[in-house]
Amino acid sequence: MAAGRAFFCAPSSIGATARRLAFASPPARPLASAPHRRVRGRCCASISSSSDASPPAPPPYVLTTPLYYVNAPPHMGSAYTTIAADAVARFQRLLEKRVIFITGTDEHGEKIATSAEASGRNPKEHCDIISNSYKMLWADLDIEYDKFIRTTDPKHEAVVNDFYSRVLSSGDIYRADYEGLYCVSCEEYKDEKELGENNCCPVHLKPCVPRKEDNYFFALSKYQHKLEELLTSNPNFVRPSHRLHEVEGWIKSGLRDFSISRASVEWGIPVPNDTKQTIYVWFDALLGYLSASLDDGEQASLQQAVDRGWPASLHLIGKDILRFHAIYWPAMLMSAGISVPDAVFGHGFLTKDGMKMGKSLGNTLEPKDLVGRFGADAVRYFFLREVEFGNDGDYSEERFINTVNAHLANTIGNLLNRTLGLLKKNCNSTLAFDSIAAADGNSFKNNVENLVDKAKGHYENLSLTSACETVLEIGNLGNLYIDEQAPWSCFKQGGEIAEKAAKDLVIILETMRIIAIALSPITPSLSLRIYTQLGFTEDQFRTLRWDDTKWGALKAGQAMMDPKPIFAKIETEVEEKDQASPKEGKGGKKKARSKGLVEA
Numbered sequence: 334m335a336a337g338r339a340f341f342c343a344p345s346s347i348g349a350t351a352r353r354l355a356f357a358s359p360p361a362r363p364l365a366s367a368p369h370r371r372v373r374g375r376c377c378a379s380i381s382s383s384s385d386a387s388p389p390a391p392p393p394y395v396l397t398t399p400l401y402y403v404n405a406p407p408h409m410g411s412a413y414t415t416i417a418a419d420a421v422a423r424f425q426r427l428l429e430k431r432v433i434f435i436t437g438t439d440e441h442g443e444k445i446a447t448s449a450e451a452s453g454r455n456p457k458e459h460c461d462i463i464s465n466s467y468k469m470l471w472a473d474l475d476i477e478y479d480k481f482i483r484t485t486d487p488k489h490e491a492v493v494n495d496f497y498s499r500v501l502s503s504g505d506i507y508r509a510d511y512e513g514l515y516c517v518s519c520e521e522y523k524d525e526k527e528l529g530e531n532n533c534c535p536v537h538l539k540p541c542v543p544r545k546e547d548n549y550f551f552a553l554s555k556y557q558h559k560l561e562e563l564l565t566s567n568p569n570f571v572r573p574s575h576r577l578h579e580v581e582g583w584i585k586s587g588l589r590d591f592s593i594s595r596a597s598v599e600w601g602i603p604v605p606n607d608t609k610q611t612i613y614v615w616f617d618a619l620l621g622y623l624s625a626s627l628d629d630g631e632q633a634s635l636q637q638a639v640d641r642g643w644p645a646s647l648h649l650i651g652k653d654i655l656r657f658h659a660i661y662w663p664a665m666l667m668s669a670g671i672s673v674p675d676a677v678f679g680h681g682f683l684t685k686d687g688m689k690m691g692k693s694l695g696n697t698l699e700p701k702d703l704v705g706r707f708g709a710d711a712v713r714y715f716f717l718r719e720v721e722f723g724n725d726g727d728y729s730e731e732r733f734i735n736t737v738n739a740h741l742a743n744t745i746g747n748l749l750n751r752t753l754g755l756l757k758k759n760c761n762s763t764l765a766f767d768s769i770a771a772a773d774g775n776s777f778k779n780n781v782e783n784l785v786d787k788a789k790g791h792y793e794n795l796s797l798t799s800a801c802e803t804v805l806e807i808g809n810l811g812n813l814y815i816d817e818q819a820p821w822s823c824f825k826q827g828g829e830i831a832e833k834a835a836k837d838l839v840i841i842l843e844t845m846r847i848i849a850i851a852l853s854p855i856t857p858s859l860s861l862r863i864y865t866q867l868g869f870t871e872d873q874f875r876t877l878r879w880d881d882t883k884w885g886a887l888k889a890g891q892a893m894m895d896p897k898p899i900f901a902k903i904e905t906e907v908e909e910k911d912q913a914s915p916k917e918g919k920g921g922k923k924k925a926r927s928k929g930l931v932e933a
């Protein structure tokens with residue numbers, strides 16, 4: 334879903350030529366959502382409750398990322414949204430929600446056809462390649478989505494057709510002429526007053542060209558009051574609050590109808606009953622959130638998609654596409670008689686030199702390269718911890734290295750490593766006490782419990798940055814505790830003092846166990862490594878719930894693994910100065926490399 338692409342609005346002159354189409358059928362009735370059985374773990378969207386006598390289970394937690402536009406392969410911006418969504422999905426699974434985490438690719442439009450032609454491929458071949466590059470990156474980043482929808486999927490086309498018919502039946506589609514200046518890169522008509530010199534598009538810095546088209550329009554203006562009501566009745570519909578204010582401002586300034594078809598674009602879904610036009614990419618792509626829930630090869634319909642997983646609990650998007658999700662999409666759904674989503678969260682931009690990183694500007698950061706050098710946990714942790722979720726943030730490699738080294742290698746990794754080392758040396762790698770008994774009367778346990786509750790609240794509020802901070806606070810507390818108690822010297826004293834030292838090790842290891850669970854939405858592989866070093870199996874890790882953060886799982890007699898670094902510190906090495914490049918200055922340029930990622 335390209336930020337630059339937007340619906341173009343009907344100008345006031347449209348009235349002269351507009352002819353509202355007359356339809357006999359009454360407006361659509363709201364579609365009912367079928368109940369779902371609650372199942373732990375990965376998506377089970379195809380489970381039907383119709384033959385089940387048990388009481389209806391709560392609806393699924395449906396979470397979406399934007400469907401990314403396949404004009405180019407993914408970059409760190411696309412990865413950022415998807416990492417955040419994966420962290421939310423993992424947290425919701427820990428709460429035992431039946432999660433349907435949807436992502437995918439938006440594959441129609443003129444820009445795709447042009448990119449395909451430039452690479453000497455037909456559009457479908459081009460889409461296959463680029464869409465696959467998204468899937469591969471998501472695997473590299475430990476993203477566990479449940480549904481990946483491509484808008485060229487036949488089941489999606491069926492849903493779009495049904496949806497178009499419903500909106501048509503509501504009397505909200507009409508035909509009109511439009512003439513204006515068009516930016517092909519944005520795939521939208523522009524208002525002359527927003528253009529620069531020589532009618533240049535402000536995003537693409539290229540002149541817009543005059544175009545005249547006969548298009549179909551959606552009557553957005555009819556939904557002005559309903560959208561106002563939506564924001565009043567659900568103040569959490571748009572988050573964070575500064576984005577809500579933006580949306581309120583747009584609505585207040587008056588909503589204009591927008592075009593939902595293109596006469597000049599062949600690479601798209603044909604408009605029902607008018608094959609000379611194709612449906613405009615946004616009126617097509619947003620429906621992917623519905624068609625995603627359908628199984629491949631089944632008889633696809635809009636009703637079926639609604640029954641499988643609607644309304645969405647959360648659309649996680651960048652702020653560039655807020656207007657489409659917070660205004661156009663709910664209005665379109667209202668017109669089709671379908672429930673609106675529960676919430677839309679518009680996060681900020683990753684920037685480079687203050688400019689939005691994006692495919693069109695080509696100033697992107699390569700996530701594959703970062704993952705290859707530093708591993709998925711480091712990338713996931715850095716962007717969620719250091720870019721305040723909801724605001725913009727700039728990337729710097731120096732900050733990246735300093736952050737992950739300090740937090741993951743030192744605060745968490747070293748604490749586990751030295752505690753297991755002490756346990757091996759003094760207790761034969763076996764716990765001498767139950768963690769409950771070890772912490773009896775110790776306020777440290779209460780402090781950890783309070784912080785875990787705080788972290789849970791942050792995850793629930795989508796304050797992912799604060800969630801990371803709070804879990805790290807637990808790690809800091811653990812480091813402080815072990816430094817103060819100095820078990821290494823207490824063991825030497827023997828007797829009760831050594832016994833207390835053995836208890837302290839149990840306390841720290843129980844704390845590490847809790848940290849592993851609480852950080853697992855952000856750093857799943859790192860958390861698994863911690864868990865297995867504590868003597869648990871991978872299967873036990875995979876069935877954890879948030880409630881398992883409760884103090885007390887470690888028992889006397891449990892054997893721990895030998896200490897092994899769970900996160901390799903990233904080392905910077907000074908490269909030989911390139912003789913031909915005097916600009917680098919004395920000492921050459923620094924190149925960072927992980928010592929090697931640690932296998933689970």
Ligand SMILES: Nc1ncnc2c1ncn2[C@@H]1O[C@H](COP(=O)(O)OP(=O)(O)OP(=O)(O)O)[C@@H](O)[C@H]1O
Nearest residue numbers: 334335336401402410414651682683690691692693
């Ligand atoms: N710089 C960025 N920071 C954060 N998120 C981004 C960034 N760039 C893209 N995204 C994510 O991708 C979505 C837009 O997807 P799209 O495929 O259109 O990528 P794009 O790089 O913005 O494209 P273009 O530059 O052509 O407009 C955003 O809403 C956001 O979720």
Ligand SMILES: [Zn+2]
Nearest residue numbers: 516519534537
């Ligand atoms: Zn443009």
